Amino acid sequence: MGTGQLASILIQGFEGPIYPIHRSEPEVLELKAYPSVHELPETPDLAVLVLPTDVVPGILEECGRAGVRAAVVVSGGFREVGGSGVEQERRLVEIARRYDMTLIGPNAIGVSNFHTGLNTTYFPYRYDPGGVTVVSQSGTYSCQIYDYAGRLGVGLSHTVSVGNSAVTDLSDCLRYFADEHTTRSIALYIEGISDGEKFMEAARYAVNRKPVTAVYVGGTGAGARAGMSHTGALAGEDHLYDGMMRQAGILRAYSFEELLDWSWALAEQPVPPGNRICVLSNSGGPAASMADCCVRAGLEVPRFSERLQAELRGYLPHTASALNPVDMTFSMDFEMLHRKVPGAILQSGEVDGIVEYNTFGSYLFGVIQEELGDRLEFPIEKAKPVIIRVLKDFKELPREYGRPIVASSFWGREDEAITYLTDNGIPMYPTPERAVSAMAALDHRRQVLDSL
């Protein structure tokens, strides 16, 4: 117990001093360990308590006396189990209040700040930090998602598992991250809110500053039953929560996939000035399905003016379609795909954003080359820098025109084009429809900002 958290802090590369406390061991993971808080050479900024339930209040008291101002209590066995756990939790609250401590938990997996390399969960995050902060009433959704997020390309900023929220709750975190500068988009996982007024205040404060997306799972009987036994959360009628989120301008997601997909686009891309979208594809199928999804999601796919169509036809192959959806057909002309066509479209002012399916680099050709050996030769190493050079300009288009681009590809980060774009602020989703769904999230943010 505790070794996993310590391992994560070490792996994440936290540069401040770390003091394991262990009653009997002189060393933990090759770090000098101390028998108690009082014997530490300095007062730590944060204490992480991974201890048997009964011992926690006493140690928290020691921390308070030693001047520790923040603690994460990982240990469970408090309010969520009922009985004497309720009383134990009351003791934690009393101690935290008395010493004016920020207390996360109990029954919380931990907090992470990937910009400083602090990760107090069991799960290493081996990717670059980014702008998405997750605040969660479930530990799993705050940390078992690291690999999932990283493989997708989502850069995480912070994650907080609030656990039982005995002192610091989701609303406090929401207000905190509203002003935290590395956080560009906030994702909430909610099982139940006990103080609705406090939540609404925090939500309004945060939404004024940053996009906030939330999943709420307590609105159905079965969801509530699970939440109750999990963190003791008090769930309420679905429509009440729905109304609260709507009023506050929080975008409601219905799955963790949506939560992260949308938060990602909201963290990386500008808000579109309107809802007119260009569907840009190198293939007819994704063009049709993205267009269909746009309309279902309340986005317009306006037919382009004759003037713009004529301009695009100047760049496009003759079997392509310039109407919008723009079907560029399968082409290796990266200059056309990523510079001329999207540039002309955004320059025209006829749309407010682009959803795209056309990105690929040399991965496919590498696979074929690998399989066929010298029977075939692709100039892959020569092509790569050419592709990246074009993508370098492509990724700047959203900033240049103040209009978002969200993209999609059936290839993943094994392709250098996908990796380059996801690492440089263009969210790339695994299917075309998810890119549209992310664009709809950006459009939701536009509507919220318009109404503020």
Added chain:
Amino acid sequence: MGTGQLASILIQGFEGPIYPIHRSEPEVLELKAYPSVHELPETPDLAVLVLPTDVVPGILEECGRAGVRAAVVVSGGFREVGGSGVEQERRLVEIARRYDMTLIGPNAIGVSNFHTGLNTTYFPYRYDPGGVTVVSQSGTYSCQIYDYAGRLGVGLSHTVSVGNSAVTDLSDCLRYFADEHTTRSIALYIEGISDGEKFMEAARYAVNRKPVTAVYVGGTGAGARAGMSHTGALAGEDHLYDGMMRQAGILRAYSFEELLDWSWALAEQPVPPGNRICVLSNSGGPAASMADCCVRAGLEVPRFSERLQAELRGYLPHTASALNPVDMTFSMDFEMLHRKVPGAILQSGEVDGIVEYNTFGSYLFGVIQEELGDRLEFPIEKAKPVIIRVLKDFKELPREYGRPIVASSFWGREDEAITYLTDNGIPMYPTPERAVSAMAALDHRRQVLDSL
């Protein structure tokens, strides 16, 4: 042109004879090439035509005369471009009819049969074949998806890009795969159906034999506009198509993700005898969100009987919840996670299927070990066979009890437990909610079968 298709056939390991035809080259990819169809040493079973539009009818005529009974015309520039392309396509139809040829295309990317290693698309599929067959009016959705499917763990059986459907259309394919023995589940991507009656007949025929799932994207103005310029498909009102699918018992998906997710579960898992579902998790968050999703999807999550709860409590850690949702809490007791608890639940007869979030093997520990070197030692190599031994029984539970299990994990195929289960018929989805959605697809199939 044509080299890409030939490369795929070679890579896929097709074992029959392959004859490249090239007007001037004596060899293509180190295979002896022939100047024309007439000079081949034998009559091929299939001709794949990748040629300039104008040349296609003449060569198809040659194929017919040589006794070739099936052809895929990859070349575009026919009906979908209008003008003289319409007349050219009419010539293809006339030739195919005259020689009684099965003709896929024109403007079709190709067909694949992964059980025989025939892949006439540009895209290699480097995974084991499976039971999902995709028939698509978009080339992309028939072949650019290979890597996506493989990474997820979905085994593909066949894929067909029907292109302009000049002779053989989606309905013909549907009827064919209804009786094709490696296909256990059929996924359709539809932009428009020209002969509604023929489609309904084929759909009824197929649905009687196998689950059929479909995406239809032509029902919105923008989707139809894209489809029209793509394959010349005649789209129709969304509600008409919706009604047709409902009547035929086709499960309608709204994204490619749903299409493949659902087809996968339908290919691998038994149909549940009813809609009572157990939500089984090693973590409270996914338990709550899966339960919530179940209820939204029309699945029941019944509270377990006192008897079953008591039995489960005998296996579960004391902080766990046995109500249903069952929260087993984070545990390394693989025997409990994958044998005792799911076994007792299915044995009880109180539910008709299980949606699960709890699968992991040693990947996480491998990562930590790798990062921390000899500061920490996990018995990973000793644990792996123990885990797999338990999963070996786990994967048999659906067959044993005639009740489906669909699972989820935020880890991917880098973890041996995920790989083992996906390779052995337990679909593992990247998020908990997608597992529920797949269970709802299985429940839809139950309802369809009940109504037949």
